Amino acid sequence: SGNQPPVSPSSTLRRRQSLKHLLAMAAAAISGGHLVLSTPASTRRPQSLPLHPPSARPIAASSASAARHGVAAAAVSSPAAVPSTGKDAKQLPKDFLHINDFDKDTIMKILNRAIEVKAMIKSGDRSFQPFKGKSMAMIFAKPSMRTRVSFETGFFLLGGHAVYLGPDDIQMGKREETRDVARVLSGYNDIIMARVFAHQDILDLAKYAPVPVINGLTDYNHPCQIMADALTMLEHVGRIENTKVVYVGDGNNIVHSWLLLAAVIPFHFVCACPKGFEPDAKTVEIARSAGSKIEITNDPKEAVKGADVVYTDVWASMGQKEEAEYRKKVFQGFMVSLPLVLYCHLHQF
Template sequence: MLKSGDRSFQPFKGRTMAMIFAKPSMRTRVSFETGFFLLGGHAVYLGPDDIQMGKREETRDVARVLSGYNDIIMARVFAHQDILDLAAYASVPVINGLTDYNHPCQIMADALTIIEHIGHLEGTKVVYIGDGNNIVHSWLLLASIVPFHFVCACPRGFEPDEKTVEKARSAGISKIEITNDPKEAVKGADVVYSDVWASMGQKDEAEYRKQRFQGFQVDEALMEIAGPKAYFMHCLPAERGVEVTDGVIEAPNSIVFPQAENRMHAQNAIMLHLFGL
């Protein structure tokens, strides 16, 4: 309905959402704020200087105050414990807009994108190349629920959290591989996925990481090994010429921008679900 320009569906009319941003973000802010507005609601942006959660005011106090004003809270934070504390003390639904540990809204958008382009997520081979970060943790958590083949190719010392890997493997639903060989990893991939090598809060490590991640750039040669049917995905923002070449992002099999748009649609679906609509 939204893609067709139909604005008659207004299930969030009269509802408000508080958006807490300890970490700034273009996509997360615009996709949540626009999506909530297009469905009839009003979103309030609270930036890093508006709250200083955990410093100027305790997280449990923020949760209870915002619950009194709003129907839902979305938070994009550093420490995963902050989102858990918000959820524990809030009396309204709390959405994880990203933590240092995971990024579930992104992976819901990714799943939607794969379903749109391949027709199904089950049974696909998704190969992530780069740092074993919060995106990888969310892929692993999804793999403990939906059956597909997930491979994370990362340099030694940059593997994802061992407990999360074990959780995904012990679910016995998906094939999980952690490797240090990107060329071997991408063979037969349906999706090749990349992310920045130095996330927010790691920019002082950027040069060191560039050295350690040599050979892990997704370039045309790597996509050729993956094969002509492999799609390229990236959660953005991308450092073109670092973790991915400009040519790969701009190639016909890159679905990076439909993927970015699907953040809004996936998040709208999450909020509809949380409201029981």
């Protein structure tokens, strides 16, 4: 993040490890954010909290739709697996728009399968090609180096071909209606990934596209990034459940996706932000009602006590550059600096 000093190299996981981009529903890929892991607190009491998975939108029954859904599901199934089509088969949403569109069991299966595929590719085994002969249209209303490279590389490593469509290639709602963009791209491609501004744009794409749609980022949430961070937690902390994750900074779309993950898997989430920059209250309530402990505070030092993970993001995102100078003043102290990391370690137990 350009507005914040670097944290201790020994404490920071780099922005994204290359093969971590093989998640979510289409060789999923991630951009941005910093994840800092601290020593797990052995004195934290485990929780046992009930979860109520959200209702999933059923998949269309036509054979064409089932085939399209199989493209999305292939990334998390075993190389020899064939999607079940029986009447007792579990119905998953067609699209990957919000983490809490899926239940805990499905999210954990995606993450565990990502670990397996990552190990397979790192070993040099490129035999798992679930997207061979498939193409993915990538809509970038918001440009991003990391999101483009990670999605495109991840899809290629799994056998597919990605088509980049930048801000000047598609102007949804201006040059063409979103529904027309969805229908045209679905005719040529097997999957659509979109990184857009308005959240309604991703909802409309999913509504009108018969092929799976992946949310690469909206102003409301960023599910693929948090899925990759959840994978990092599994690799370095060993678990997601019953951990304490502390976010320091703006209560933005990153925070909303952490909250939606907490609505599926119970953990303690704290957002430390300046007054007036809190996350969406309804999203906070979704996570709390699911059983996770959620705290919103204006004190970063108090927040990081006993944390397993400390996380931050840029102060001014794309589309907020006119506020950059103002935010730079307001967010002083809300950064993952070396003093805050040391304070976290000193108050770990």
